[in-house]
Amino acid sequence: MRQVYLDHQSATPVLPEVLEAMKPFFAEAYGNPSSLHRHGLLARDALARARAQVAAFINAESPEEIIFTSDGTEASNLAVKGTAAACQRDGNHIVISATEHPAVIASVEFLEARGFACTRVPVDAQGMVRPADIRSALTDKTILVCVHHVNHEIGAIEPVREIGALARERGIAFYVDAEAGAGWLPVDARDWGASLLSFSPHRFYGPKGVGVLYQNRRARLAAILHGGEQEDGRRAGVENVPAIVGAGVAAEIAGREMEQRRAHCARLQRRLWDGLRAKIPRLKLNGPEPGPGRHPATLNISAEFIEGEAQLLLCDMHGIAVASGSSCASRPRKISHVLAAIGLDPALARGNIIMSLGRDNTEEDVDYVIETFPKIVAKLRALSPACEGQPG
Amino acid sequence: MRPAPALYNATVLDHFLNPRNVGDVPEAEALGQAGEPNCGDAMRLSLRIQDGRIVDARFRAVGCGAAIASSSMATELIKGRTLEQARQFSNQEIVAALGGLPPAKIQCSVLAGQALRAALEDYEKRHPAASAPGRRGRK
Numbered sequence: 001m002r003q004v005y006l007d008h009q010s011a012t013p014v015l016p017e018v019l020e021a022m023k024p025f026f027a028e029a030y031g032n033p034s035s036l037h038r039h040g041l042l043a044r045d046a047l048a049r050a051r052a053q054v055a056a057f058i059n060a061e062s063p064e065e066i067i068f069t070s071d072g073t074e075a076s077n078l079a080v081k082g083t084a085a086a087c088q089r090d091g092n093h094i095v096i097s098a099t100e101h102p103a104v105i106a107s108v109e110f111l112e113a114r115g116f117a118c119t120r121v122p123v124d125a126q127g128m129v130r131p132a133d134i135r136s137a138l139t140d141k142t143i144l145v146c147v148h149h150v151n152h153e154i155g156a157i158e159p160v161r162e163i164g165a166l167a168r169e170r171g172i173a174f175y176v177d178a179e180a181g182a183g184w185l186p187v188d189a190r191d192w193g194a195s196l197l198s199f200s201p202h203r204f205y206g207p208k209g210v211g212v213l214y215q216n217r218r219a220r221l222a223a224i225l226h227g228g229e230q231e232d233g234r235r236a237g238v239e240n241v242p243a244i245v246g247a248g249v250a251a252e253i254a255g256r257e258m259e260q261r262r263a264h265c266a267r268l269q270r271r272l273w274d275g276l277r278a279k280i281p282r283l284k285l286n287g288p289e290p291g292p293g294r295h296p297a298t299l300n301i302s303a304e305f306i307e308g309e310a311q312l313l314l315c316d317m318h319g320i321a322v323a324s325g326s327s328c329a330s331r332p333r334k335i336s337h338v339l340a341a342i343g344l345d346p347a348l349a350r351g352n353i354i355m356s357l358g359r360d361n362t363e364e365d366v367d368y369v370i371e372t373f374p375k376i377v378a379k380l381r382a383l384s385p386a387c388e389g390q391p392g
Numbered sequence: 393m394r395p396a397p398a399l400y401n402a403t404v405l406d407h408f409l410n411p412r413n414v415g416d417v418p419e420a421e422a423l424g425q426a427g428e429p430n431c432g433d434a435m436r437l438s439l440r441i442q443d444g445r446i447v448d449a450r451f452r453a454v455g456c457g458a459a460i461a462s463s464s465m466a467t468e469l470i471k472g473r474t475l476e477q478a479r480q481f482s483n484q485e486i487v488a489a490l491g492g493l494p495p496a497k498i499q500c501s502v503l504a505g506q507a508l509r510a511a512l513e514d515y516e517k518r519h520p521a522a523s524a525p526g527r528r529g530r531k
Binding site: 308310345350383384385 | 433
């Protein structure tokens with residue numbers, strides 16, 4: 001059976017070059033970067049190289065602006081809680097978009113329970129934040145604006161540059177969660193006017209267990225993990241040296257291959273969406289149309305009358321790995337906050353499937369999905385009490 | 393590498409992939425619905441009842457793998473039961489017959505029990521004589 005992996009937004013295979021670069025740092029160059037002997041210095045040198053690679057990848061001014069964390073979630077927690085702690089004398093108000101990643105939303109909720117206030121700025125039906133809405137949400141108590149670069153579920157690319165300019169004008173810190181887009185679209189911390197920016201390499205052929213937080217040299221940030229002086233006192237805890245080395249190499253390769261990856265995935269994305277919508281009646285694309293407003297590798301679709309996990313399971317049986325933003329782990333069924341924010345009908349939200357392409361997917365992969373997925377939808381629709389007398 | 397572990401056991405997968413008794417009993421004596429057909433998970437159950445016994449049961453369902461497999465298994469379990477036996481039916485029977493469900497998915501088997509109760513109530517409404525006193529113990 002053909003295996004088609006279409007869940008690159010969850011994880012990607014580590015590239016052979018990345019893995020090779022990581023290998024020596026497990027059993028040979030195993031020193032602790034804080035140690036002063038040769039083993040430690042070797043590890044420290046590797047960290048410095050990775051820091052420079054990552055800084056170049058996002059156009060940071062200096063490698064010192066890079067903080068390595070354990071993953072993207074920790075980076076988001078540090079950005080939000082660390083800014084709140086450092087800036088609490090200036091104000092207690094935070095502005096976020098309604099469709100931020102749960103790591104940002106939950107961090108803000110943690111702060112709300114401790115005296116901070118938050119304005120959640122709504123998005124339009126495509127998931128786009130309007131800079132004017134951000135502007136009108138700002139108060140003289142606002143200390144932080146959080147808007148992600150690309151939405152993790154529906155692929156909407158946000159106007160982060162305009163929002164960055166607004167925040168800078170008012171002297172307010174601006175945090176960009178660049179998790180979903182990094183590695184697939186150019187990320188430019190300086191051009192966007194980001195005070196803080198985060199991403200994790202496991203989404204673009206690097207390892208899990210490492211995240212990156214960019215902190216502009218003028219941005220104030222308090223540590224939230226306390227202990228040693230690692231990462232210049234900004235993140236205590238022994239560095240995950242192999243993963244950090246892998247992050248550096250993955251970033252360097254992504255920078256080099258960016259345009260090629262983007263164009264390849266965008267072509268397959270187009271083919272996939274055109275093929276599926278021609279074969280499946282009552283299928284909706286969530287988020288912007290493929291094109292400049294959308295992540296080049298993701299499709300978020302909803303087939304009416306059926307449910308997400310059942311589709312996912314049948315896809316898996318046919319060798320196709322996809323994700324669903326819909327979950328029945330809680331009852332009543334929990335609709336993703338992103339799909340709720342774009343005003344998607346719950347009947348469509350329950351049937352939500354996310355397909356994310358990668359550099360190794362081929363036209364044959366896509367054609368197999370176009371052949372197979374409509375059959376899966378038809379099989380489940382034939383069972384559905386909601387679907388009687390409906391086509392498909 | 394080890395083979396990937398499965399989300400569901402072979403029985404659950406079999407009932408999900410090859411659900412039994414799909415559809416609607418024509419001119420059913422009893423119809424029961426549970427859940428939210430227009431926005432959430434839902435099951436519809438139709439029964440043929442002869443001489444106080446369920447002789448046919450068919451379902452339609454929208455929901456996750458566990459919900460569909462549970463609905464399918466429920467129709468298999470209740471066929472041939474008397475109304476009295478059907479009133480005693482609980483979703484734990486479904487879970488047991490399926491050889492277990494992941495803990496987070498136990499709740500997905502509840503729909504089938506609810507749909508059956510709704511169908512039995514529908515039958516009683518249509519045939520008040522069939523529900524003799526003492527048989528009306530509601531769960």
